[in-house]
Amino acid sequence: MQTIGNVWLWGGFAVVVVVALLADLVLMRHGGAHKVTFKEALYWSLGWVGLALLFNAGLWWYLNETAGAAMASKVGLEFLTGYLVEKSLAVDNIFVFLMLMSYFAVPEEQRQRVLVIGVLGAIVLRGLLIFAGAALLAKFHWLLYLFGAFLLVTGIKMWFAAGKEPDLEANPALRWMRGHLRLSPTYHGDALSVKQGGVRWYTPLFVVLVLICVTDVIFAVDSIPAIFAITADPFIVLTSNVFAVLGLRAMFFLLAGMADRFHLLPYGLAVVLVFIGTKMLLIDVFKIPVLWSLAGVVVILGVTIVLSLMRPAKPGASA
Numbered sequence: 001m002q003t004i005g006n007v008w009l010w011g012g013f014a015v016v017v018v019v020a021l022l023a024d025l026v027l028m029r030h031g032g033a034h035k036v037t038f039k040e041a042l043y044w045s046l047g048w049v050g051l052a053l054l055f056n057a058g059l060w061w062y063l064n065e066t067a068g069a070a071m072a073s074k075v076g077l078e079f080l081t082g083y084l085v086e087k088s089l090a091v092d093n094i095f096v097f098l099m100l101m102s103y104f105a106v107p108e109e110q111r112q113r114v115l116v117i118g119v120l121g122a123i124v125l126r127g128l129l130i131f132a133g134a135a136l137l138a139k140f141h142w143l144l145y146l147f148g149a150f151l152l153v154t155g156i157k158m159w160f161a162a163g164k165e166p167d168l169e170a171n172p173a174l175r176w177m178r179g180h181l182r183l184s185p186t187y188h189g190d191a192l193s194v195k196q197g198g199v200r201w202y203t204p205l206f207v208v209l210v211l212i213c214v215t216d217v218i219f220a221v222d223s224i225p226a227i228f229a230i231t232a233d234p235f236i237v238l239t240s241n242v243f244a245v246l247g248l249r250a251m252f253f254l255l256a257g258m259a260d261r262f263h264l265l266p267y268g269l270a271v272v273l274v275f276i277g278t279k280m281l282l283i284d285v286f287k288i289p290v291l292w293s294l295a296g297v298v299v300i301l302g303v304t305i306v307l308s309l310m311r312p313a314k315p316g317a318s319a
Helices: 007-027 038-066 069-103 108-139 143-161 172-180 204-228 234-246 248-255 265-281 290-310
Strands: 193-196 199-202
Touching (some): 069 108, 069 248, 108 143, 108 204, 108 248, 143 204, 143 265, 172 204
16 A cells, blocks of 8 residues: 655644644634624635645645655645545535435524534544555455446436435435434434433434434545545545545535525536546556546536526526
């Protein structure tokens, strides 16, 4: 399992992530539970993107000094492409989160807590899956074909599912909770469970949190193979993934009122997955350069966003 990561790079990355998370938890929750405004979410979203770009610049500088300009440029481009792919696929997470919050009528003031726990869970889960995936790919090259086929099929399924409202009532996790747990019909502040008459009841906030964690698992399985089409280096895969996930909470509040304006974006994400899956299937026949991958993803998403703005969703249509 080859990687550019050494003790200094891993240590520096860990420090940046811990400091960023602490700053996020302290500053974004300043003043207690509150409704996050569009302006606040915009500033935080720009801050997270800026931090990712700053980390990439620092990584380029370090590698330029220690391994040469060619290696620094190669790794910098891989990080940027991986970050863009994971950031764009994270938008699909946001659409599902919005649907969950709306379905369970989660109070605006309590949405932050659920998203914080969801983001932390996503970071841990992706770390485990990435190292497992990198170790397997180092031993079994043919898994790239399996990943490619999986992404191809997922992209096609996503295309045909775009615009359709997911059936939450058929969700296995929700059905299991309803069959095995006592679920309270009302919220109790930010409590996940309460005791009433000596009996433990789980609040709707707990249900939403579980479903968001399940969603994290599903989307991690979808998105992590996508970045292995860019690079197999676990350091680049993990860092680009984590920086994409770190801005998930701010992006949720940023897109909360704009989902309908980007109603065609799920189709663009489906095309991105098909494109990346095809790239993985062709890896031993024709290796598509990373720069082409970056350009392809940018063009696909750009065209989708422009078309969404030019052709607004019909009133009453599902995003």
